[in-house]
Amino acid sequence: MAAVSLSTQRAVRWYPPAYDVRVEDVPMPCIEHPDDAIVKIKLAGLCGSDLHVYRGHEDVTSPCVCGHEFVGEVIALGDGFFVASPGRPDLYTTLKVGDRVVSPFTVSCGECHFCRAGITCRCIHSTLFGIPDLPGGQAQYVRVPKAGGTLFKLDTITSMLPPGKEPLADSSLLLLADILPTGVFAALQALQHPKVASIINGVPYPFNGFVPEGIVAPQHAQLHPEDRSLTFAVVGLGPVGVCAAVSLLEMLSEIRKKASLKFRVIAVDPNASRREKMQAVLTSISTDFDADTVTVADIPQAKDIVAHWTGAAGCNAVLEVVGNNSAISLAYELVRPFGLISSVGVHQAPQLPLTGREVYDKNVSFDFGRCPVRSMMPIAASILAKRQDVFGGIGEDASLIDRVVGLSEAVEMYEMFDKGRVGKVLFDPWR
Structure with a gap:
């Protein structure tokens, strides 16, 4: 040149x-x-x-x-x-x-x-x-x-x-x-959210965060061991999605060392080449994981696997890293009642595909926006x-x-x- x-x-x-x-x-x-x-x-x-x-x-x-x-x-x-x-x-x-x-x-x-x-x-x-x-x-x-x-x-x-x-x-x-901090952000804002934090710290809502002065949590306010299990989905396995999945697994592994909890992660994309890339990444880093802990799936498979893993309850949190309405709709299908959708995809002009009744009926929290x-x-x-x-x-x-x-x-x-x-x-x- x-x-x-x-x-x-x-x-x-x-x-x-x-x-x-x-x-x-x-x-x-x-x-x-x-x-x-x-x-x-x-x-x-x-x-x-x-x-x-x-x-x-x-x-x-x-x-x-x-x-x-x-x-x-x-x-x-x-x-x-x-x-x-x-x-x-x-x-x-x-x-x-x-x-x-x-x-x-x-x-x-x-x-x-x-x-x-x-x-x-x-x-x-x-x-x-x-x-x-x-x-x-x-x-x-x-x-x-x-x-x-x-x-x-x-x-x-x-x-x-x-x-x-x-x-x-x-x-x-x-x-x-951009893409690695954005992946970290998608994972971190889910892990720091009160709806997820209660599973991590073992204290049920509403005693897992601020409560008014003078209110004392009941002596039994500890989660049963079988409730201390987290299920996450990552929707979208482009470069940011891979960064989000790797970051999430790194942080969950660190949490697992300090807290007595289990976790599972499903990485979802309809594109076969992107799933292949994600699977190669998992093979590279998965000394601490097996197929029952983290798996890669297309959309129909993901719905079946999440239903099987959670008894049809759904994921505690879904990281949405695509930025379109089909991804948001899938995230809503996969998330459980009182769950969280952490969305870092860059959404455009179309209105979001969810009604007020849908988000009310599931008590879903949404975190949207730029990293x-x-x-x-x-x-x-x-x-x-x-x-x-x-x-x-x-x-x-x-x-x-x-x-x-x-x-x-x-x-x-x-x-x-x-x-x-x-x-x-x-x-x-x-x-």
Whole structure:
């Protein structure tokens, strides 16, 4: 590939109304605000969420540089860095040119109420990379606003690795930009929910959380051992679904070591190739699991298995990582009364397919929405470091990443990814 000039760079650009991406020369980014950083891209990801824009489902009406997953090296910083300001994120005094970084898919300042509370996806400055207002990372360079609150330094992960362990590859580290933290989020918001927490801590509702002062739980307020069993379903086994399933199994295994409970997980997808990928992943990590603990199924099989496992009660929680109405309907069928649906799929305009009576009659709780990636990164990084058998390889049976290609192959990769003929693809903009 020709060297980048001082004024332009190569990038993947989308054109409305739909299904039109081109590799073009676009203007180089520059510092526009004192809190900006310019990052030289090492690798950028093609994500399922990119397909919403690609298909014309996001009400984007202007051309834009694609991509919201990237890992790279800082090459320029605004004047807001190295200025001692109490209360500002640490990176404003520690980040320097040459540092290797990964970025969440949205900007977060690290200073507003939402950021301080850990809800970084709802930062008052939140902007998504890969839209007309903020060019994305499927390019050679990218501008990162509010970089001191947004970026994550990759040397932070070094301390999580065993002594003598080789540093993690950029292809693995890129997964921290979106899909692995989103998978962690889907699992964590289920495991932290009061309807699941009562099974974990062995205390029945309503005494498993806050109760008014002076109210004392009955002496018998402990769950019977046979009630301390959790059944989960993961609906959708694309890259985020695999991340959610692996994260859930890692956390459930940790809980099982501390609490006397059993768990079962069923991973569901109608696509045979995705089920095969998930099965290969399970084979790689399943030293602690057997077919009666975790299994992969298509939709009819899943309904039968959940009914068999639970005596027709249903799952305690369902992780929905697709983002369409058929997935929500399936999640509702699989979840038990007083259960939880943790949905991280990016839903679009159609109204949800459930009536008020349906959700009332089952006492179903719903957690919807965008992952606070920046807050999830430390947890996701620890799982990434531990599960390199899934997240470290490229193109192997159990690898989450299928291939790494140059930007020149972007048009073909978008088409293949859209049709489900390829899994996770990364772009190397210097090939």
